[in-house]
Amino acid sequence: MALEVYWGSGSPYAWRVLLALEVKQIPYDSKRLSFTDEDLKSDEYLAISPRGKVPAIRDGAVTVHESIAILRYLEDLKSEPVLFGNDPAERSRIWCSIMEIMNYIEPNILDYARTIFYGELSEKKQIAITAREAIENELSHLNTSLKSKEYLASEKLSAADIVLYPVIPFLSRAADKENTEEVSGNLRSIDKHYPAIGAWCKRIESIPGYEKTYPPHWKE
Ligand SMILES: N[C@@H](CCC(=O)N[C@@H](CS)C(=O)NCC(=O)O)C(=O)O
Incomplete structure (x- = not known):
């Protein structure tokens, strides 16, 4: 199952994740959300991102929110190119x-x-x-x-x-x-x-x- 990426247009935090995905060339299933309670505060989305914010990702049974935590997760998913340093x-x-x-x-x-x-x-x-x-x-x-x-x-x-x-x-x-x-x-x-x-x-x-x-x- 492809990595699901939840993002919103214009969110600088979500943009970080989209950039890292391109740099690492990780394929993903794009889930663009609108900035409405219907999208962000639905029970389904709150189960992925408990504060109802973007970005968030779902990778099988794993969900991650907070942009920098997601970047770190992506580094573990695919080490190259290294984004968090070599030493x-x-x-x-x-x-x-x-x-x-x-x-x-x-x-x-x-x-x-x-x-x-x-x-x-x-x-x-x-x-x-x-x-x-x-x-x-x-x-x-x-x-x-x-x-x-x-x-x-x-x-x-x-x-x-x-x-x-x-x-x-x-x-x-x-x-x-x-x-x-x-x-x-x-x-x-x-x-x-x-x-x-x-x-x-x-x-x-x-x-x-x-x-x-x-x-x-x-x-x-
Ligand atoms: N510290 C969070 C910030 C995420 C954040 O504030 N996202 C905003 C969009 S820029 C959001 O989803 N706001 C919707 C809301 O708070 O209802 C991160 O780095 O991921």
């Missing part, structure tokens, strides 16, 4: 980079992009601006570090790159939607303000199969 030093760099993204960028994504996408900017504008400033600070560090290397944590593509990448177009899309200087800041044109991140994004976008992972509703 302790490389593995620790990759995990450190992933944890920094989770701890310092992800909470701000919620405060920034969700406020915009959920139409809550009138009540939460200052929260969004503070989150935008924190994200810019992180992007600035990442830009400096990517000036001297091609990938975030390893000499080749790793799970850290896959964890970060979808966040960049997601933030740009939020910034474009609310196109004012105070809310959008540098996030409107990340490649212009952070050229090393822009060049790194192009590297990820040249992965064979990348196009298949691009959120379909963003093309409409």
Whole structure:
């Protein structure tokens, strides 16, 4: 039975999983869900993903939710190409980079992009601006570090790159939607303000199969 992959268009977390599947060339049965309670909070889906969120996977009797746990599962399913490092030093760099993204960028994504996408900017504008400033600070560090290397944590593509990448177009899309200087800041044109991140994004976008992972509703 093929691996079932539950995802939603535009979810940066689900995009991570779709990218890893392409990189590892793992065949799967695509289960695209809509962001409605009917899809996400059905008893059938809650049995796979108890918080009713995407992404999630089902592999026979095994279900996994949480994007990074899924990436780790895929690594065990098919080791090549290695995404979580080959030795302790490389593995620790990759995990450190992933944890920094989770701890310092992800909470701000919620405060920034969700406020915009959920139409809550009138009540939460200052929260969004503070989150935008924190994200810019992180992007600035990442830009400096990517000036001297091609990938975030390893000499080749790793799970850290896959964890970060979808966040960049997601933030740009939020910034474009609310196109004012105070809310959008540098996030409107990340490649212009952070050229090393822009060049790194192009590297990820040249992965064979990348196009298949691009959120379909963003093309409409
Ligand atoms: N920490 C989770 C986050 C997953 C998440 O927040 N998914 C969102 C889509 S971007 C979702 O399914 N939201 C629907 C809901 O909360 O009802 C992961 O990394 O997988």
